[in-house]
Every structure is written in structure tokens, then in C-alpha cells.
Amino acid sequence: MERNVVFVGGGHAHLTALLHLKDLRDNNAQVTLISPSGYHYYSGMGPGMLSGWYRPQEVRFHVKKMVEDRGGSFIEDAVIQVDAEKRTLLLVSGKTVPYDIVSFNTGSEIPFPGSARVQDNIFTVKPIVNLLSAREYILRRIADRQLHISVIGGGPAGVELAGNVWKIADDAGKKIKITLLAGTRLLKHLPDKVRSLCYRSLTERSIAIVEGSHVRQASDGALTLDDDSVVPYDMALLATGVTPPALFKRSGLPVGEDGGLLVNSFLQSVHFPEIFGGGDCISLEHYRLPRVGVQAVRQNPILYHNLLASLRDGELLEFFPQQTYLLIFNLGNGRGIFWRDNIVWEGRLAFRLKDYIDRKFMKKFQVSGELAE
Ligand SMILES: Cc1cc2nc3c(=O)[nH]c(=O)nc-3n(C[C@H](O)[C@H](O)[C@H](O)COP(=O)(O)OP(=O)(O)OC[C@H]3O[C@@H](n4cnc5c(N)ncnc54)[C@H](O)[C@@H]3O)c2cc1C
Numbered sequence: 117m118e119r120n121v122v123f124v125g126g127g128h129a130h131l132t133a134l135l136h137l138k139d140l141r142d143n144n145a146q147v148t149l150i151s152p153s154g155y156h157y158y159s160g161m162g163p164g165m166l167s168g169w170y171r172p173q174e175v176r177f178h179v180k181k182m183v184e185d186r187g188g189s190f191i192e193d194a195v196i197q198v199d200a201e202k203r204t205l206l207l208v209s210g211k212t213v214p215y216d217i218v219s220f221n222t223g224s225e226i227p228f229p230g231s232a233r234v235q236d237n238i239f240t241v242k243p244i245v246n247l248l249s250a251r252e253y254i255l256r257r258i259a260d261r262q263l264h265i266s267v268i269g270g271g272p273a274g275v276e277l278a279g280n281v282w283k284i285a286d287d288a289g290k291k292i293k294i295t296l297l298a299g300t301r302l303l304k305h306l307p308d309k310v311r312s313l314c315y316r317s318l319t320e321r322s323i324a325i326v327e328g329s330h331v332r333q334a335s336d337g338a339l340t341l342d343d344d345s346v347v348p349y350d351m352a353l354l355a356t357g358v359t360p361p362a363l364f365k366r367s368g369l370p371v372g373e374d375g376g377l378l379v380n381s382f383l384q385s386v387h388f389p390e391i392f393g394g395g396d397c398i399s400l401e402h403y404r405l406p407r408v409g410v411q412a413v414r415q416n417p418i419l420y421h422n423l424l425a426s427l428r429d430g431e432l433l434e435f436f437p438q439q440t441y442l443l444i445f446n447l448g449n450g451r452g453i454f455w456r457d458n459i460v461w462e463g464r465l466a467f468r469l470k471d472y473i474d475r476k477f478m479k480k481f482q483v484s485g486e487l488a489e
Contacts, residue, residue, distance in 0.1 A: 119216035121145040121423060122205065124195045126156045126179035127221035128412035129394030131481045133420040134179060137186040143427040147188035150195055150205070150213065154180030157244035159409055160474045163273075163446050166247040167280035168287060173489050174478065175244075181484035195222070198367040200388050217390045217426050219419060220377055224358035224396035224407055229268060230332035238334060241273055241355045251284065253351055258290045264348050266339055268331050269355035270298025272306075272445055275314045277353050278323050279448030286449075294323045295347055297339065299330050299356075309460040310445075310453060317447050317462070358407050360397045372399020381434040382422055383415060390426070394419050403437055410441040413477070444470035 121140055123130050126149050133140070140147050157165075161175040180190040191213065197206035198218075205213045226240040239250040257263055267278045278296040285292040296302070296318065302325055303311040318325060329341040339347045360376035370378040370387050376399030378386050385391035386401060395412035398405075405411055418435045425432050444466055445453040452466030 118144050118146055119427065120214055121147050121427070122213060122215040122218045123147070123149045123183075124151075124205065124218060124220045125222035125395075125397070126151045126177070126183075127223050127395045128156075128158070128409055129415045129419055130219065130221040131177065132416035133219070133423055134182050134186075134188075135481060135483065136420055137183060137188050139424055140427065141187050143424065145217075145427055147183070147186075148191060148213065149179060149183045149188060150191045150193055150207065151179060152192065152194045153243075153245070154178060154190065154192060155245070158474070158478060159242075159244050160470075161478070162241070162244040162247050163276035163280040163448065164471075165244075166251050166277065167283035167448050168251065169280075169283070169446075172248055173486055174475075176486060177478075177481050178484040178486050178489070182481075185484065195363060196366075198363065198369060198391075200367065200369060200385075200391065203390070215390070217423060218392070219423060220364075220391070220393040220397055221395045221412070221419075222361055222363065222397045224360055226354050226356060227359055228354065229330060229334075229356055235334065237350065238352045238354055241277065241353060242358065247277075250351070250353060254281070254284050254292070255288070257350065258285065258288050258292070262291050262293060263350045264293045264295070266295045266297055266347055266349040266352040267355060268297045268339070268352055269357065270296065270300075270302040270304070270325075270327070271355065271357060272303070272443065273355035274298065275303065275318065276446050276448070277355055278318055279321075280446065281353070281448070282318075282321050282323060283448040295349075296323055296325045297329075297331055297341070297347065298325055298327045301327050306455070307458075307460060310455050313453050313460065313462045314445065314447075317449070317451070317453075321449070358396055360399070364397075372401075374399060381436070382432040383419055383435050384422065384432070392419060392422060392426075400435070400437065405437055408441065408443070410443075411437060414438060444473075446470060 155176040164170045193207040329343040333340040364377045377393040394415035442456040454466040
């Protein structure tokens with residue numbers, strides 16, 4: 117009997133399974149991908165897309181085409197509720213989709229700080245495609261006057277965004293007043309050397325860094341901080357850390373402390389063996405997984421194997437999280453900061469290495485003519 121295998125979200129952790137979708141089809145499965153967009157943007161190159169270093173075509177996967185070319189179906193929509201007893205998914209459009217096996221890779225969301233609300237001139241860094249809209253927003257206004265742009269969030273994403281907004285101004289020969297609102301402390305969870313190199317790189321380019329206070333409110337072009345100071349802005353980029361979507365909690369599925377789909381080492385829901393998940397949207401039992409793309413990328417072959425094994429009643433593989441991983445920051449000026457364990461260095465070579473690794477990853481899954489679009 118044919119079974120319905122449904123992928124929810126075409127994110128980084130699903131790419132291997134989608135690429136080898138024919139293997140699932142050969143094992144008597146109807147395969148469907150549900151995603152709000154036919155494209156998936158690679159976050160590692162997102163800041164470079166913001167600055168114009170990369171064209172959007174270089175940074176995205178045409179997941180709709182990838183699936184359809186391999187005999188699967190694509191539904192442009194988003195899942196808002198899971199009925200795990202009836203094995204159905206409710207979509208934003210009101211449609212329901214049945215499944216025998218489902219895998220979630222729906223990423224994470226950026227919470228608005230304090231009483232700040234969605235506004236036209238505040239762009240969250242997720243989904244990554246927002247960075248393209250942010251770039252267009254800046255380019256439309258940069259000629260008229262000096263813009264004030266605030267980046268809210270002092271983590272790696274905030275650093276990369278501030279540095280890459282600087283590049284837009286530099287390329288255009290214009291000035292942008294950039295303020296990085298870093299909350300308690302810039303890169304507070306990272307080694308001092310990474311922090312001081314980032315600090316120097318940004319401040320040398322006149323990017324202001326505000327530490328020791330959080331944004332409480334955003335209205336009428338002014339950001340109000342906890343200490344009552346006010347920072348004017350024409351546009352703000354929000355990179356205040358990520359949280360898993362409310363979907364799983366709302367659906368009554370077992371979740372981790374932070375609301376991510378709670379999965380065991382087989383990346384399988386702890387209560388429902390037919391539900392799998394990977395990437396930022398999961399919480400791994402007994403671990404605190406950092407929400408970085410590296411984990412999602414490493415979960416790829418495990419999810420592919422386990423979905424196939426579920427169809428064949430085969431043995432599942434375990435995912436063992438890597439305790440340390442490499443991060444390279446794109447500083448926006450053609451330079452990068454390399455960080456792995458105790459090794460930290462800054463320079464052009466670091467960015468070149470990141471560019472090489474990122475392009476290699478893209479090449480593996482850009483199988484639908486993306487670069488020629
Ligand atoms: C600016 C920035 C730079 C970063 N750089 C790096 C880096 O260099 N290295 C690194 O390791 N990490 C980096 N990260 C972290 C990285 O973005 C995440 O860890 C990674 O994107 C997680 O991948 P994912 O596939 O789980 O989620 P995502 O990449 O967010 O993909 C989720 C997919 O699911 C879809 N979706 C969402 N909701 C639904 C729904 N309800 N129904 C159906 N589909 C849905 C989305 O449209 C999206 O396509 C960066 C993050 C940011 C913000």
C-alpha cells in the first residue's frame with residue numbers, strides 16, 4: 117500500500133532527503149513538500165546577499181522544482197496545526213493534508229523585543245529572504261539623505277548584519293549611521309578574542325555599539341531602551357535570537373523547554389514514531405543544541421536514512437550532536453573571523469574560506485538551474 121510522506125518546510129535539514137526523493141518513491145511513497153515559498157534561502161550567505169556580495173540566485177534553492185522534478189508534489193502553504201492522533205496537518209489556507217510519515221524542518225522565529233510590534237521599517241532576519249527586502253529598502257532611500265539604521269541583537273547575526281549594511285553604503289559612496297544595539301554585551305557567549313576582533317572591526321568603520329541595555333519599544337522612528345535612552349532609526353534589522361515556532365506546543369505535541377518539537381536521538385518525536393524533525397525547530401532529548409545551521413546540515417543524512425528506513429521497517433540511525441563546530445563571520449568588508457575551539461583569527465582568508473565552504477554546500481543542492489534564473 118502506498119504511503120504519504122510529507123515534508124513540512126524545505127529547510128537545511130531536509131535537503132538530502134528531497135534530493136534523493138526518488139528513493140522514497142521507489143519504496144511506495146507519495147511525497148509532498150509543504151512550504152510557504154518555492155525557494156529556500158541559505159542563511160550562511162544571507163548577510164552577503166544583504167550587502168550585494170551575492171545575487172539572490174546564488175543563495176537559494178528552488179525546492180519546489182527539486183521536488184516536482186523527482187516526482188513529488190509541492191504545496192505552497194504553511195502548517196498551523198498538527199493532529200497527531202488523526203495524522204493530519206491543517207494549513208493556513210484551511211486545507212488538511214493526511215500523512216503516514218511526516219518530517220518537520222520549519223526553522224525558528226525572531227521574537228519582537230519588549231512592546232515593539234511588526235512595522236514596515238523593521239525587518240526580522242528570519243526568513244532570510246527579508247534581507248533582500250531590507251537591501252531594496254535601503255537602496256531606494258540611500259540617495260536622498262543619510263539613513264540611520266539600527267541592528268537589534270548582539271549575537272553573530274547582528275555583527276554580520278551591521279558589517280554588511282556598512283558595505284551597502286560603502287559601495288554606494290554614501291554614509292549610513294549604523295548602530296548595533298547589542299543588549300547586555302556584544303557576543304556575550306563567545307570567547308573574548310572573537311568579541312574584541314568583532315568590536316574592533318565594526319567600530320573602526322564608525323559603527324556604534326551600544327551595550328548594557330535592551331530595546332523596550334520601537335515607535336515613530338525611535339527605539340527606546342531599558343535605561344530610557346532613545347536611538348533614532350529609519351530602518352531596523354531584528355536579530356534578537358531565535359525561538360522555535362509555536363506550532364508544536366499549540367498542537368499538543370511533546371516539546372522541549374523552549375517549545376521545540378521534542379525528538380529522540382533518531383530525530384523522531386518521543387511519542388509519535390511517525391513524526392520526525394530537524395534543524396532549528398527541534399529540541400533534542402537530553403541535549404541543549406545550539407540553533408546553528410551546522411546542526412541542521414549534519415542532520416541531513418540521518419533524516420534521509422531514517423525516513424527511508426521507516427518505509428522499509430529498517431533500522432534507524434542515531435544523530436550525535438557535534439560538541440564543537442566551526443563558525444566564520446562575514447564582516448562585510450571582504451574579511452572574516454574564524455572561530456573553532458581555541459583557534460580565532462581575522463582576515464581576508466577567513467572570508468575566502470567561508471565563501472568556499474558556503475558555495476560548496478550550495479553546489480551540492482542547487483540542482484534545479486538556480487544560477488541561470
Ligand atoms: C543572519 C544569519 C546568519 C547565519 N549564519 C549562520 C552561519 O554562518 N552558520 C551557521 O551554522 N548558522 C548560521 N545561522 C543560523 C541558521 O540560520 C539556522 O540555524 C538555520 O537556518 C536552521 O536551519 P533550518 O533548516 O532549521 O531553518 P530555516 O533555514 O529557517 O528553514 C525553515 C524552512 O521552513 C519553512 N517553514 C517555516 N514555517 C513553516 C510552516 N509552518 N509550514 C511549512 N513550512 C514552514 C520556511 O519557509 C523555511 O524554508 C545564521 C542565522 C542568521 C539569522
